Amino acid sequence: MSDGEYVRYVALGDSQTEGVGDGDESVGLRGWADRLAEHLAAVNPSVRYANLAVRGRVAGQxxxxxxGPALALRPDLVTVVxxxxxxxxxxxxxxxxxxxLEEMFAAFTDAGARVATLTFPDIGKVIPLARPLRSxxxxxxxxxxxxxxxxxxTVAETAAHAVTADPRMWSADRLHAAPPGHARIAAAFSHALGLPGSDDTWTLPLPPGAATTGRYGPAAELRWSAAFLGPWLVRRLRGRSSGDGRxxxxxxxxxxxxxGAPGGPSTPEAGGRPAT
Structure with a gap:
């Protein structure tokens, strides 16, 4: 099957693939997988898309x-993140x-699907308290x-580009991509897969914008810890997950x-190429 002719796309993963950080529960989540599916549909309107991701899931889950449910859908394109x-x-x-991850890679490729995944950015640049986890x-x-x-x-090498750690790419909780981040991830997958209309503009720095100085200062860290880190730790201690019951x-x-048109981000809001 040549690039752009996929007709059954299935996404597997956790909250990032579900789309947390791009939209909300009242209007619905979009997310990078939805955006990638939109690109596929712009190339081939007959494409069908399923998203099996559930927030909070670890790789084993x-x-x-x-x-199993993904294989039953007989996909010709799968993303596993x-x-x-x-x-x-x-x-x-x-x-x-x-x-x-490799067990999933093997199962899908053995079934004849094209499979894509990504590498993770340096979370120490996004969450200073997580710097010990860089290794x-x-x-x-x-x-x-x-x-x-x-x-x-296929591997979308998001880890290789500094833009993935730009604070504007991340939502307030620093755990999930913001809409510009989801747009860049979708564009990275489109580029890695060689979809028509895709290119490497997703690797470029975001346009100059609001200053982020002080976002990681002591006061900001205290606010973030109270609003996001604390509740996350409480769930862990109680053996609970944000995905329970979902x-x-x-x-x-x-x-x-x-x-939108093929090619991923094309506007400043989506994190496209800076104006010159």
Missing amino acids: VRAEQL AGMNDLLRPRFEAAEVAGH RVSVLNDRIRQAAGRHGV TAKRPGLERVISE
């Missing part, structure tokens, strides 16, 4: 809960996480690349309504 929730937990084994990110990214290489999986937002293949 994504494999256990989403792999998981592991960030594993990184943030006290017990983290990169080999175990990568093993879950985890690096090790996991290396293992993702190795597993992808063994199965011919199911996939789009469990079946459905038509896609394209909200």
Whole structure:
């Protein structure tokens, strides 16, 4: 199947793939996977799209809960993004996480689907308190690349570009991409997959905008800790997850309504090329 001719796209993952940070519960979540599906639909209106991602899921849960239903949909394009929730937990084994990812890579490629994944940005630049976890990110990214290489999986190298750590790319909780971040991730996948109309503009710095100085100062860190870190820690201590009781937002293949032209971000709001 040539680039742009995909007709059944299925997305697996956690909150980023679900779209948290891009929209809200009242109007619905969009997210990078929805944006990628819109690009696919602009190229091929017959495309159908399912999103099985559920927030809070670790890689093992994504494999256990989403792999079977995804295979049953007989996708010809699959995105698999998981592991960030594993990184943030006290017990983290990169080999175990990568093993879950590789099992999914193998299952989908054996079924004839094209598979794409991504590498994770330096979370220490986004969450200063998470700087001790930088080595985890690096090790996991290396293992993702190795597993992808063994199965011919396409990798969107978001880790390689500084723009992914720009504060404007992230929502207030610093755990989820903001709309410009979701737009860039979608564009990164489009570019990695070689979709018509895609290019490397997603790698460029955001246009000059509001100053972010002080966003990570002591007062800001206290506010962030109270609003986001504290509740997250409480859930962990109670053995709870933000995804408890939730199911996939789009469990079946459905038509896609394209909200933009191919090529990913093309406006400042979406994080496109700066005006010259």
